[in-house]
Amino acid sequence: MISLNCRLLVVFLAFDVFFMIFCVIMACIIFFALFFCFPILATVAYAMTIGEGASESDIMALPKYIYCQPNSLTELDKGIMDKVELIPKSDNSNSPTELALHLEDSECCICLYRYVDGVELCRLPCNHHFHHSCISKWLHINATCPLCKFNILSAETLV
Template sequence: MEEEEDPCGHRLVDPTPLLQSPTRSFGIHISSLISRATSRRVLRQPSMLVRETAALQLEERQADWTYSRPVVVLDVIWNLAFVLLTVAVLGSTARERPSTPLRVWNAVYAMQCLLHVGLVYLEYRRRSRRRAEDDDDEEGLVESRSSVPKRLESLNTMVSFLWWIIGFYWIIVGGQALLQDAPRLYWLTAMFLAFDVFFAVFCIALACVMGIALCCCLPCIIAFLYAVAGQEGASEADISILPRFRFRQVNQEEKFDLENQQAVAPTVTELTRDSIDEIALSPDDSECCICLSQYEDGAELHSLPCNHHFHSGCIVKWLRINATCPLCKYNIIQAREQV
């Protein structure tokens, strides 16, 4: 799937879905939903941009987790077990005569499982080769998101959804007659349909939880990402050189100057090891975009080279995961803005 741009100019990539259901998966596109929300004027705020960036980070971690060796092995074993079960049931029900073509439905379902296994394996091999070659540039990332196996997997997901509807229709039409004429085929089909529904509900519920957490408790998401991914962003040395400030609220005279676009920054003096400069900000600019909390007098802030500022605790956790500004994607290590 090709890259898209949201109304704020940020490029989005098609996120990798979660662990596949018996044959397919239902992708979670949190960043796309947040991006559409930011197109509304009332939500076009820095805090929403931060949450969109965090959603992309979460989806990238999810993609890495989905195609990790343990998950791929589990996925392959799970789907092959469904294939073997289908073969066994079809072989033992030659004398059953269902009123609807359940035998055909289960055979196609098993073939979709095999196709899914093949596509997952190909994507896993391709990602493994890319990691071995240390191909971490942006062009390589775009290629990974639009690879042929992933395109085919998306097509397989769409076809399997339609096939699920057909199977459900045949079960309903057959009714009680299927239980009498072909009980094992009936229960095999019902089991596959139920598993697909379970995975769909699970993915939808997980998407809702992720969306609520991103909007209401972003620091929890950042802590989770750091626990899962470890320190893959900025090092402690990189973070330690960032300027720190102590926030103080502006007085009436400073507020008047800010409203009239006069002096907007405090005087900066050379810092000692234990001293921290004070910074006075306007009320409109005195909120941390990560935790959505207003700065309190005496709160310690970190300022990035791009002049965006955040609570020290919030931005340090973020930079340990990703060495870029959550607002403008300025890379504090490479001293350039990622585009």
């Protein structure tokens, strides 16, 4: 006959084995939750916030310009030109006006590329300017200026 101590030993060993299996299963569940379920939930939550972006008509209503490099660097160095100079085009009144900027201000802050002659720029109400394609993608997601957080829909600064 098996003694009482042996029975207790078998019961405690069975409990330990059950507890070890339970811990391994819980670790697997937590692993799958962290690495598979949460990214899916985050994607769903992100998709729900997409409504915070600007509509296509709001983006198209922003003023557009064609970038042109300043005529001479000496004018910029002497400070004769202001920060921004708008040069109206004479051939067609429907075409965007040309925009000349200082060299240190002639870079898109979204893609970090310098503006080249003839590229289409878009200016927000806060007077920050970007490539039209860059700011369009940005504004579809978030209707604020990437630099100053000015909301183009409600005309207020968030920060």
